[in-house]
Amino acid sequence: MSDRTALMFDGSFDGLLTAIFEAYTQRPMPAEIIEPDSQQHLGMVYRNVRTDAAKAARVRRGIRTQMGGEAYDNAWKAFLSQHPERGTFIYRYVRLGFQIKQQLVRSLTDERVITVNKLASLVAREASHLLQFVRLGETETGVYYSEITPTYPVLPLIMPHFVHRLNTQAFVIYDKTHKQAGLYNGRQWVLTDADNAQPPAYTAEERQYRQLWKTFYDTVAITERINPKLRQQFMPKKYWRNMVEMTETPTAHPALGE
Amino acid sequence: MDIMQKLEILTDSAKYDAACTSSGSDRSPVAGKLGGTCAPGICHSFSADGRCISLLKVLQSNVCMYDCQYCVNRRSNDVPRASFTPRELADLTIGMYRRNYIEGLFLSSGVSGTPDHAMEEMIRTIRILREEYGFRGYIHAKAIPGCSPEAVELLGRLVDRMSVNIELPSEQGLKTFAPAKTKQNILAPMRHIRDGITQSKEELAVYRHVPKFVPAGQSTQMIVGATPDTDRQILRLTEGLYKQYGLKRVFFSAYIPVGTHALLPKNTPPPLLREHRLYQTDWLLRFYGFSVDEIVDEEHPSLDPFLDPKCAWALRHPEYFPVEINRADKETLLHVPGIGVKSALRILRARRVGALRPEDLKKLGVVVKRAKFFVTCNGRRLPDAIDDPVIVYRHLAELSRPELKKAASPMEQLTLFPTPNLPTGEDVMACLTGQL
Numbered sequence: 073m074s075d076r077t078a079l080m081f082d083g084s085f086d087g088l089l090t091a092i093f094e095a096y097t098q099r100p101m102p103a104e105i106i107e108p109d110s111q112q113h114l115g116m117v118y119r120n121v122r123t124d125a126a127k128a129a130r131v132r133r134g135i136r137t138q139m140g141g142e143a144y145d146n147a148w149k150a151f152l153s154q155h156p157e158r159g160t161f162i163y164r165y166v167r168l169g170f171q172i173k174q175q176l177v178r179s180l181t182d183e184r185v186i187t188v189n190k191l192a193s194l195v196a197r198e199a200s201h202l203l204q205f206v207r208l209g210e211t212e213t214g215v216y217y218s219e220i221t222p223t224y225p226v227l228p229l230i231m232p233h234f235v236h237r238l239n240t241q242a243f244v245i246y247d248k249t250h251k252q253a254g255l256y257n258g259r260q261w262v263l264t265d266a267d268n269a270q271p272p273a274y275t276a277e278e279r280q281y282r283q284l285w286k287t288f289y290d291t292v293a294i295t296e297r298i299n300p301k302l303r304q305q306f307m308p309k310k311y312w313r314n315m316v317e318m319t320e321t322p323t324a325h326p327a328l329g330e
Numbered sequence: 331m332d333i334m335q336k337l338e339i340l341t342d343s344a345k346y347d348a349a350c351t352s353s354g355s356d357r358s359p360v361a362g363k364l365g366g367t368c369a370p371g372i373c374h375s376f377s378a379d380g381r382c383i384s385l386l387k388v389l390q391s392n393v394c395m396y397d398c399q400y401c402v403n404r405r406s407n408d409v410p411r412a413s414f415t416p417r418e419l420a421d422l423t424i425g426m427y428r429r430n431y432i433e434g435l436f437l438s439s440g441v442s443g444t445p446d447h448a449m450e451e452m453i454r455t456i457r458i459l460r461e462e463y464g465f466r467g468y469i470h471a472k473a474i475p476g477c478s479p480e481a482v483e484l485l486g487r488l489v490d491r492m493s494v495n496i497e498l499p500s501e502q503g504l505k506t507f508a509p510a511k512t513k514q515n516i517l518a519p520m521r522h523i524r525d526g527i528t529q530s531k532e533e534l535a536v537y538r539h540v541p542k543f544v545p546a547g548q549s550t551q552m553i554v555g556a557t558p559d560t561d562r563q564i565l566r567l568t569e570g571l572y573k574q575y576g577l578k579r580v581f582f583s584a585y586i587p588v589g590t591h592a593l594l595p596k597n598t599p600p601p602l603l604r605e606h607r608l609y610q611t612d613w614l615l616r617f618y619g620f621s622v623d624e625i626v627d628e629e630h631p632s633l634d635p636f637l638d639p640k641c642a643w644a645l646r647h648p649e650y651f652p653v654e655i656n657r658a659d660k661e662t663l664l665h666v667p668g669i670g671v672k673s674a675l676r677i678l679r680a681r682r683v684g685a686l687r688p689e690d691l692k693k694l695g696v697v698v699k700r701a702k703f704f705v706t707c708n709g710r711r712l713p714d715a716i717d718d719p720v721i722v723y724r725h726l727a728e729l730s731r732p733e734l735k736k737a738a739s740p741m742e743q744l745t746l747f748p749t750p751n752l753p754t755g756e757d758v759m760a761c762l763t764g765q766l
C-alpha cells in the first residue's frame with residue numbers, strides 16, 4: 073500500500089475546505105487529510121495544499137446546499153475541537169454527504185457521522201457553558217473585560233451572543249488558552265490573535281459589584297439542601313477560576329447576624 | 331442601611347422560592363437597547379445547594395402584614411426587615427446584567443401595607459428597568475394575592491413571566507396556615523393572567539405592535555411536605571393548572587422547617603426525594619404525553635421512592651410492551667424507560683435511513699440498561715432482556731438509586747436521601763399488583 077496519498081492543509085478551516093476540493097480532483101481520492109502537527113504514517117505520500125478562498129467557498133456552498141446548514145454547522149464545530157485527526161474525520165463526513173445528501177444528518181448510526189457529531193457536541197457544550205459562566209468586569213476605560221480558559225477555541229461561537237446582549241456596550245473577551253481575543257467596540261466585533269492581554273484596571277464600582285454578587289450567591293443557597301456534588305455536576309470545576317462568586321472572599325454578614 | 335445589607339436580607343427572604351428559570355421568551359436585540367432573552371433560558375451559576383441561578387431573585391420588601399405560618403417573612407417571625415427603593419433595585423439589576431451574572435430579575439414582595447401598595451413598588455422598579463434603561467432582559471414578577479386586576483394588567487405588560495404561588499396544595503392547608511389567603515384570592519389573579527394572555531394573543535394577530543402580556547406565560551409553586559396532601563392530590567392539582575389555567579410551569583418546593591406552628595413538621599429534613607419524584611412526573615406530563623391517572627391512582631396515591639415514575643408505570647403495564655423500535659410512533663417511544671425526548675427524536679430520524687438493530691440503540695443515546703427489558707428491534711429482543719418482573723424491578727431500582735446496591739455498608743448511604751431497605755420480592759409483587 074505504498075501508493076496511498078494524503079493531503080496536508082495549513083490548519084485553517086478554509087485550508088481544510090480547499091483540501092476537500094482538491095481531493096475530488098485526484099484519482100484515486102486521497103485516504104486522509106492531515107495538518108502539519110498530525111501524526112504521519114509510513115508508506116503514505118503527503119502533498120501540501122495551498123489554501124484558496126474561492127475553492128473553499130465552493131465546498132462550503134456545496135455542503136450547505138446539498139447536505140443542509142446543520143451538516144455545515146456540525147463540520148465547523150467539529151473542526152474547532154482541534155482533534156489531531158479532525159481533517160480526516162470531516163473529509164470522510166463530507167464525502168459521505170456528497171453521496172447521500174440530506175440523508176447525512178439522519179445517518180445517526182454511521183461511524184463517520186457519529187464521530188463528527190461527538191466532536192461537535194463537545195465544542196457546543198463548551199460554548200454554552202461559557203454563555204452561562206463568562207463574567208465581565210467594568211474597567212476604567214469603560215470597556216468591559218472578561219478572561220476565559222476554555223478547552224476549545226469557542227470565541228467565534230460565543231461572541232455574537234454577547235454582542236447582541238450588550239448591544240452598545242463595548243467589551244473584550246480574552247481566551248487565555250488559545251491566545252485569542254474577541255473585541256467589540258459597540259458596533260462591530262473582530263477576532264484577533266493576542267499574545268498577552270493585560271487585564272486593565274477595574275473601577276471602584278466593579279469591586280463593589282463583585283462583593284454584592286458574592287453576597288447574593290452565598291445567601292441564596294439553602295443550608296438544609298447543600299449539595300456540592302450536584303453543583304459541580306452543573307457547573308464543572310474548570311470554570312470556577314474565572315467566576316467572581318467562586319473566587320471572591322466573602323464579606324462579613326452583618327445583616328443576618330452570622 | 332447600605333445596599334449590601336439590603337441585598338443580603340432580601341435575598342435571604344426570597345430564596346425559598348423554587349422558580350428561577352428564564353425560559354419561554356425569545357426577544358431579539360434592538361439597536362441601542364440593552365439585553366435580550368433566549369427561549370431555553372440560561373443558568374448563570376449554581377449555588378452550593380445545586381440550584382440554578384438564572385435571575386436576581388429578591389424581594390422588593392420583606393415587610394409583611396400577613397402571617398402565613400410556612401413562610402419566613404410572616405409578621406410574627408423575628409427577622410431583620412428591609413425594602414429596596416425602586417431605583418436601588420433597578421440599578422443593581424442592570425449592573426449585574428452587564429456583568430453577565432444574571433438573565434434578569436425575579437421580583438416578589440411581602441405584603442408591605444396593602445397588596446396593591448406592594449405591587450406598585452414592584453411596578454415602579456420594573457418601569458425604571460424597561461422604560462428608562464430600555465432593558466430587554468428577562469423579568470419574572472409575582473402577583474401579590476389580593477391585588478387589584480388593574481395592577482395585574484399593568485404588571486403583565488412589563489414582564490415576561492408572572493406567577494401566583496398556590497403554596498399549599500389544599501384549601502384545608504390554606505385555612506390552617508394562611509388564614510388571610512383564600513383559594514379565591516389566589517385563583518382570581520391566575521385567571522386574570524390566563525385571560526390576559528389569551529386576549530393578548532388575539533390582539534397580536536390584529537395589531538403587531540401592542541406590548542405582549544406575560545409572553546413567557548405564568549407559573550406557580552407548591553410547598554411539598556408541610557401538609558399531609560398526597561402525591562396524587564398534588565399531581566391532580568398540577569394537571570388541572572396546566573389544563574385549565576394554561577400554566578407554563580408548576581414548581582415544587584420541599585418544605586424547609588421555618589415555621590413554629592404546632593401542626594407543621596419540625597426538625598425534619600426537607601423531603602428532597604419526594605420533590606424529585608414530583609418533578610420527574612411533571613416532566614412526564616409536560617413532555618411525554620402521560621396523564622396523572624396513569625401514574626398514581628386511588629390504590630397507589632404515592633410515587634414509588636425506589637423507581638422513577640416512568641419505570642414504575644412501565645412495570646405496572648406489561649401489556650404495553652415490548653415496543654418495536656422500528657415502527658412505534660413518538661408517543662409510544664416516549665413511554666419506554668431509557669428513551670428520552672432526544673433519543674426518541676434520534677430514533678425517528680435514523681430509522682428513515684434504514685432499519686435499526688439492537689446494537690444501534692446505544693449510538694442513539696438510548697439508555698440500554700433500562701430500555702432492554704421493554705423493546706424489540708425488527709422483532710428481536712435485546713440481549714439479556716429478562717421477563718421476571720421482580721428481577722426487573724430490582725434491576726431498575728438499583729439503576730435509579732445506585733446507593734441501594736451498597737446498602738450493606740451504612741457508611742455508604744447517600745447524604746441526600748435516607749436509604750430505606752430494598753424491598754423484597756414479595757413487596758415488589760404486592761406493589762405491582764396493587765396490594766400495598
Ligand code: SF4
Nearest residue numbers: 394396398401404440
Ligand atoms: S403573604 Fe407572602 S410574604 Fe407574607 S407571610 Fe404570606 S407568604 Fe410570606
